[in-house]
Amino acid sequence: MSTISRDEVARVAALARIDLRPDEVTRLAGELDVIVESVARVSEVATADVPATSHPLPLTNVFRDDVPEPALPVQDVLAGAPQQENGRFAVPQILGEE
Amino acid sequence: MTAATTTDLVAYEDAVRRYDPVLGIEVHVELGTLTKMFCAAEVAYGGEPNTQVTPVSLGLPGALPVVNGKAVEYAIRIGLALNCTIAESCRFARKNYFYPDVPKNFQTSQYDEPIAFDGWIDIELDDGEVFRVEIERAHMEEDAGKNTHVGGATGRIQGAEYSLVDYNRAGIPLVEIVTRPIEGAGERAPEVARAYVQTLRDIFRSLDVSEARMERGNVRADVNLSLRPTPESPLGTRTETKNVNSFRSIERAVRYEVSRQAGVLDAGLPVIQETRHFHEEDGTTSSGRVKSDAEDYRYFPEPDLVPVAPSREWVEEIRATLPEMPVARRRRLQKEWGYADAEMRDVVNAGAVELIEATIAAGTSAAGARKWWMGELARRAKQDEITLEDLVVTPAQIAQLQGLIESGRINDKIARQVLEGVLAGEGDPEAVVVSRGLEIVSDDGALLTAIDDALAAQPDIVEKVRGGNQGPVGAIIGAVMKATKGQADAKRVRELVLDRIGS
Structure with a gap:
């Protein structure tokens, strides 16, 4: 029985700006189904006394001191910019922006 | 744009007689750390574009974030000052959206596990009444870059409109503070909203976690407002007015939304849940984005960062270093100085607390210090349309001036002339007395x-x-x-x- 509908896949893909063809939507709905079912099976054995896992690494509080280090040179920063102007990235206007 | 924007405004007094306003305020504060939240790029106001940027702030592939420990400490300081519980363990989450000022396509924030929650803060209104605001949460996140929009009319790219992006601000540590619904403010909702943000600003400054300058965008407020027929009714649909960035604008935005929403409801229409923009020029708001699918941020735990679990010892250490909170401090100073309630309120509203404190510290009586700052100096500041702080006279100079009167070397009338000289940049009062030959004739x-x-x-x-x-x-x-x-x-x-x- 399918738990992930084609509509859901299409919606999530749209949110993630991934352009899927109809046949890809169908295939992914099936694959995501398998994943969701597998996770559900794990949830069945995880009883209330098993704490939720926040992170696979058994570490907390990995902090850095508040000490500045050199920044990237501007020419390196802008090296990947398709367009630039006055040291800034030039990007297309977003619809509905002020 | 929507039917709601075409209805008539209802006069504010009428609107609050017939509807009960409920506020919800989100305040973002930029922390005053030396480096960014997740990388060691230096943070300095006013730098050349894209000169305070690392692969992490640019979201380049393979770049890994590392948490700034000082920013966590500051977030805990803020949480404690707001009487919050500090989480034993919390984590970061990715808030996914596409916008050029967020180069990673997600903002690293906190979602289901904020660092601080369940707090409250007492704010003082203009007449001295104390109003309690409950805090739902305070969480850590990073700021976005800055877009500058270039209109097509400038013609630099033919006919096209485009934006220029500077990522210096991207990754600056922020703490976002979210209130629970603020009920019971009634007609004073605009004042409550303003006093709340003002109180937070004062707290940030006294905690020394941010310069907290509104005009620089260090503190930014989003104001949610809804109306309901009576305080017993369920909450109405709210709007969120974004980035209201001065105290006066906060009051105006709330007033306007109360009037506008009352008009919508009077017309029998539903208030549309949406983001609104505030317009400084005329004090109105206009429709922005309607909350919809686009608001689904697909939050999930940030896999590149491990949880933050502040030890109880660390939290208590930080608690022990908290300064006296502004409201408590004002009450103590009022008692020490012997000012009446109304006098103290005027001093606070004039922004003269620190100036008077420093003048007294320099040897002047409380009454003498108040006489100058709330009298002649307040008049001068008003005349020049500047704040007391911006007058070119120091508390030490005022103390010296008052000392000259008390020792009988000049009288009150002459003192005004001496002050003129000080304000005109002729030096300390002593020097002005000598250079202008104003010493009392005692021969x-x-x-x-x-x-x-x-x-x-x-x-x-x-x-x-x-x-x-x-x-x-x-x-x-x-x-x-x-x-x-x-x-x-x-x-x-x-x-x-x-x-x-x-x-």
């Missing part, structure tokens, strides 16, 4: 000459005074003061005049 010889002249000019007064009527003595004193250009000690002149007539 009895010089005074007696002036007195004799005055007496000779008005022999009838001498007769009256000799006859036991001391009333007209004032005319002689006035003449002497005039002759000495106000630089005489009026008390001494009176003594000498009576002495002269009597002899």
Whole structure:
């Protein structure tokens, strides 16, 4: 029985700006189904006394001191910019922006 | 754009008589750390575009974030100052959306596990009434870059409109503070909203976690507002007015939304849940994005960062270093200075607390310090349309000026002239007194000459005074003061005049 509908896949893909063809939507709905079912099976054995896992690494509080280090040179920063102007990235206007 | 924007506004007083406003306020504060939240790029206001940027702030592939420990400490300080519980363990989450100022396509934030939650803060309204605001949460996140929009009209790219992005601000640590619904403010909702943000600003400054300058965008507020028929009714649909960035604008935005929503409801229409923009020029708001699918941020735990689990020892260590909170501090100072409630309120509203405190510390009485800052200096500041803080006179100079009066070297009237000199940049009061030759004429010889002249000019007064009527003595004193250009000690002149007539 399918738990992930084609509509859901299409919606999530749209949110993630991934352009899927109809046949890809169908295939992914099936694959995501398998994943969701597998996770559900794990949830069945995880009883209330098993704490939720926040992170696979058994570490907390990995902090850095508040000490500045050199920044990237501007020419390196802008090296990947398709367009630039006055040291800034030039990007297309977003619809509905002020 | 929507039907809701075309309905009439309802007069504010009428709207709050018939509807109960409920507020919800989100405040973002930029932390004053030396480096960014997740990388060691230096943070400095006003740098050239894209000069405070690392692969992490640019979201380049493979770049890994590392948490700034100082930013966590500051977030805990803020949480404790807001009477919050500090989480034993919390984590970061990715808030996914596509916008050019967020180069990673997600903002690293906190979602289901904020670092601080369940707090409250007492705010003081203009008349001294204390209003409690409950805090739902305070969480850590990073700021976005800055877009500058270039209109097509400039013609630099033919006919096209585009934006320029500077990522210096991307990754600056932020703490976002979210209130629970603020109920019971009634017609004072605009004042409550403003006083709340003002109180937070004062707290950030006293905690020394941010410069908290509104005009630089260090503190930004989003104001949610909804109306309901009565305080017992369920909450109405709210709008969120974004980035209202001055205290005055916060009041105006709330007033406008109350009037607008009342008009919508009066017309029998539903308030649309949406983001609105505030317009500084005319104090109105306009429709932005309608909350919809686009608001689904697909939050999930940030896999590149491990949880933050502040030890209880660390939290208590931070708690022990918290300064006195602004409201408590004001109450203590009021008691020490012996000001009446109304006097203290005026001092606070004039932004004179620190100035008066420093003037008193420099040796002036509480009454003397208030006399200057709330009198002549307040008048000058108002006249020049600047704040007291921006006057070119220091508390130490005011203390010196008052000292000159108390030691009898100048009188109150002359002191105003001395102050003129100080404000004109002629130096300390002492120097102005000397350079302008304003010292009181205390040499009895010089005074007696002036007195004799005055007496000779008005022999009838001498007769009256000799006859036991001391009333007209004032005319002689006035003449002497005039002759000495106000630089005489009026008390001494009176003594000498009576002495002269009597002899």
